[in-house]
Amino acid sequence: MLIQRLTIIGVGLIGGSLARALKRVGACGEIIGCGRNESNLQHAIDLGVIDRYDTDPASAVKNADVVVIAVPLGSMPDMFTAIRDALSPQAIITDVGSAKTTVVASGRQHLGEHLPYFVPGHPVAGTEKSGVGASFAELFENRRVILTPLPETDLTAHALITTLWTQTGAEVVDMSVAHHDEVLAATSHLPHLLAYSLVDTLAKMQDRKEIFRFAAGGFRDFTRIASSDPRMWHDICLANREAILQVLEQFKTDLSQLTEAISQGDSDTVKNIFTRAKRARDQFSG
Amino acid sequence: MLIQRLTIIGVGLIGGSLARALKRVGACGEIIGCGRNESNLQHAIDLGVIDRYDTDPASAVKNADVVVIAVPLGSMPDMFTAIRDALSPQAIITDVGSAKTTVVASGRQHLGEHLPYFVPGHPVAGTEKSGVGASFAELFENRRVILTPLPETDLTAHALITTLWTQTGAEVVDMSVAHHDEVLAATSHLPHLLAYSLVDTLAKMQDRKEIFRFAAGGFRDFTRIASSDPRMWHDICLANREAILQVLEQFKTDLSQLTEAISQGDSDTVKNIFTRAKRARDQFSG
Numbered sequence: 335m336l337i338q339r340l341t342i343i344g345v346g347l348i349g350g351s352l353a354r355a356l357k358r359v360g361a362c363g364e365i366i367g368c369g370r371n372e373s374n375l376q377h378a379i380d381l382g383v384i385d386r387y388d389t390d391p392a393s394a395v396k397n398a399d400v401v402v403i404a405v406p407l408g409s410m411p412d413m414f415t416a417i418r419d420a421l422s423p424q425a426i427i428t429d430v431g432s433a434k435t436t437v438v439a440s441g442r443q444h445l446g447e448h449l450p451y452f453v454p455g456h457p458v459a460g461t462e463k464s465g466v467g468a469s470f471a472e473l474f475e476n477r478r479v480i481l482t483p484l485p486e487t488d489l490t491a492h493a494l495i496t497t498l499w500t501q502t503g504a505e506v507v508d509m510s511v512a513h514h515d516e517v518l519a520a521t522s523h524l525p526h527l528l529a530y531s532l533v534d535t536l537a538k539m540q541d542r543k544e545i546f547r548f549a550a551g552g553f554r555d556f557t558r559i560a561s562s563d564p565r566m567w568h569d570i571c572l573a574n575r576e577a578i579l580q581v582l583e584q585f586k587t588d589l590s591q592l593t594e595a596i597s598q599g600d601s602d603t604v605k606n607i608f609t610r611a612k613r614a615r616d617q618f619s620g
Numbered sequence: 621m622l623i624q625r626l627t628i629i630g631v632g633l634i635g636g637s638l639a640r641a642l643k644r645v646g647a648c649g650e651i652i653g654c655g656r657n658e659s660n661l662q663h664a665i666d667l668g669v670i671d672r673y674d675t676d677p678a679s680a681v682k683n684a685d686v687v688v689i690a691v692p693l694g695s696m697p698d699m700f701t702a703i704r705d706a707l708s709p710q711a712i713i714t715d716v717g718s719a720k721t722t723v724v725a726s727g728r729q730h731l732g733e734h735l736p737y738f739v740p741g742h743p744v745a746g747t748e749k750s751g752v753g754a755s756f757a758e759l760f761e762n763r764r765v766i767l768t769p770l771p772e773t774d775l776t777a778h779a780l781i782t783t784l785w786t787q788t789g790a791e792v793v794d795m796s797v798a799h800h801d802e803v804l805a806a807t808s809h810l811p812h813l814l815a816y817s818l819v820d821t822l823a824k825m826q827d828r829k830e831i832f833r834f835a836a837g838g839f840r841d842f843t844r845i846a847s848s849d850p851r852m853w854h855d856i857c858l859a860n861r862e863a864i865l866q867v868l869e870q871f872k873t874d875l876s877q878l879t880e881a882i883s884q885g886d887s888d889t890v891k892n893i894f895t896r897a898k899r900a901r902d903q904f905s906g
Contacts, residue, residue: 458834478834513827520822520831521839527878528814530897535867535874536806537900541799545806546904548744548764553807555841557901564894571882571890579883581821586875588821592813593872596857597865604857608850611816614823615843618832 336361336497341398343368343391343413345378347460348430349404350469353383355502358471368394378466392420400498403429407569410437414444426491427452428498432518432566433574434482434511450488453495456480456514457504458522464563475503482511519577524585526567527578529559622783624649627684629677629699631655631664633746634716635690636755639669641788644757654680664752678706686784689715693855696723700730712777713738714784718804718852719860720768720797736774739781742766742800743790744808750849761789768797805863810871812853813864815845 340356342349345367353365367375367384368391375387388394395401395417403413410431421427427448431437434454441452459477461468479499483492496506509517533556536545546557571578588607595603626642628635631653639651653661653670654677661673674680681687681703689699696717707713713734717723720740727738745763747754765785769778785792795803819842822831832843857864874893881889 480834517827517831517834520825521834525818525839525842527882528818528875530894531875531878532811532814532871533897533901534878534893535871537897537904538874539806539867539870541803542900543904545803546900548766548803548807553811555845556811559841560894560897561901562898564891564898567894568887568891572885572887575882575885579879581825582879584825585818585821586872586879588824589814589817589872592817592820593865593868596813596861599858599861601854601858605850605854607820608816608846608853611819611823611846612848612850614828614832615819615847618823618829 335363336494336501337400338363339366339398340364340400340402341366341368341395342384342402342404343394343417344404344406345369345375345384345387345466346404347464347466347468347473348457349402350378350381350383350466351459351471351473352402352404352430352457352502353378354469354471355474356498357382359501361498361501366394366398374466381466383466383469391416395420395425397422398425400494401425401427403427406566407431407433407436407573408565411440411444414440418444418446418448421448423447424451426494428455428495430455430457431573432456432522432570433577434514435576436573438482438484438511449484450486451491452484453487453491454482454484454511455495455499456482456518457499458518459504462558462562464566472503474499477504479504479506480509480514481506482509482514484511515574515577516581519574520581523570523574523578524581526559526562527571527582528585529556530567532556533560621649622647622780622787623686625652625684626650626686626688627652627654627681628670628688628690629654629680629703630690631661631670631673631752632690633750633752633754633759634743635688636664636667636669636752637745637757637759638688638690638716638743638788639664640755640757641760642784643668645787647784647787652680652684660752667752669752669755677702681706681711683708684711686780687711687713689713692852693717693719693722693859694851697726697730700726704730704732704734707734709733710737712780714741714781716741716743717859718742718808718856719863720800721862722859724768724770724797735770736772737777738770739773739777740768740770740797741781741785742768742804743785744804745790748844748848750852758789760785763790765790765792766795766800767792768795768800770797801860801863802867805860806867809856809860809864810867812845812848813857813868814871815842816853818842819846
């Protein structure tokens with residue numbers, strides 16, 4: 335057995351799916367859920383996702399071998415503070431936050447002597463749904479999990495968290511904190527931000543009812559993305575602000591160029607941009 | 621039988637799927653395909669999509685009761701000119717163009733006495749794939765087809781094209797030309813344009829290989845959209861330029877507001893925009 339006692343703080347889509355995936359392969363002796371919403375935790379027990387729950391983070395992590403923090407990014411600092419003094423000396427801590435710079439800074443500030451046992455992580459997986467009811471054991475299969483270990487990270491802790499995610503069917507890769515945040519700003523955060531902004535633009539239009547009714551393929555994908563949890567994406571946008579603003583600036587420049595070309599009826603430029611994009615997509619996405 | 625002889629000019633995803641859907645319900649006596657690429661037309665025969673083909677538009681429409689023009693928007697004027705003198709006096713013509721203002725203007729200019737038998741149309745359906753090999757009979761099921769009849773459109777012609785699309789399982793609605801172009805600019809053209817622009821931005825980044833490799837949910841949807849046919853989308857962007865630029869301007873304003881809020885760490889504004897977008901999506905998209 336990989337882990338005797340695992341505590342998951344935040345039993346939502348990610349935390350719940352991780353619990354299911356680990357239970358499926360018998361990787362844990364006991365999984366303890368923690369959160370503020372007791373009925374959600376009871377629901378998680380009823381679904382067989384966790385074995386028991388505790389609404390108090392400090393007592394939930396007591397004697398845990400591994401603690402997974404799966405709360406919104408904005409709640410990380412408070413959570414570190416809440417559990418720090420209750421952790422076993424060699425308890426291994428990981429998180430699932432979609433931006434890593436702020437989480438790592440917060441860990442450095444609040445985790446004290448536990449810092450070497452903190453392995454920052456990010457499973458690049460999810461759906462637009464949230465809550466334990468939407469969780470499923472296969473969520474991480476063939477998806478990538480990025481770990482951003484620190485210079486002081488304990489090698490055994492790093493190895494164990496790598497194995498934990500491998501057991502869910504994911505491919506685990508290591509990356510620097512800064513590089514993770516740049517790549518994710520480009521591939522995940524900016525697309526979500528554009529989707530929210532577009533849906534908001536259209537929702538303000540006079541014929542919005544009709545607009546949503548006639549949504550074609552392109553727009554349906556956008557609206558699906560924009561139905562993701564606003565709180566979570568708010569936290570991500572603020573936590574990864576710098577990297578997001580940088581890629582957003584480049585996007586705005588490119589969009590202005592395309593707009594100008596359309597406005598001028600500059601056929602060649604429009605065709606070149608579209609062809610280049612399709613080629614990149616076909617080349618890299620296989 | 622609804623139509624004795626149907627000619628489809630442009631046997632790609634849309635033209636091919638329409639032929640399949642009509643064959644499935646036995647709505648046509650004979651379906652003639654027309655296009656420039658003879659091997660594609662032969663492929664369409666091999667797949668059982670069309671009964672025979674003719675690479676010359678004028679002879680392909682001879683004695684046809686209904687002619688469906690399913691070529692890129694930029695080729696419409698030439699196509700109208702090519703078939704005009706070969707059409708039977710009461711042959712009914714329709715098209716499947718994603719923008720209607722320019723097609724209608726072109727029809728007025730080139731169709732002469734045939735104009736009353738021209739019923740402009742747009743099936744709001746498609747995939748990112750193109751070509752007859754990607755066509756399937758179910759493409760239009762439960763999708764909407766918008767017709768934009770003109771003041772002079774013959775009522776019988778309008779009724780027949782309505783029935784034609786109803787037979788494919790689509791829901792047919794009428795709309796004014798201008799209104800169609802506004803609604804589609806917002807719901808389909810702008811999302812595609814943003815997708816192309818984003819993929820282009822990311823393809824120019826230094827770590828583009830990694831970026832495409834780590835594409836998460838949000839970005840995968842974007843790249844899928846951006847793999848659509850560049851020629852087709854180029855034509856749409858130029859044909860529906862005015863309506864697209866108008867909604868794009870509004871989008872840019874909203875995006876700047878969101879950017880500013882992120883940049884300032886204005887938590888309330890970010891949360892409000894995301895929440896409003898999600899609410900609109902959940903309310904209207906059901």
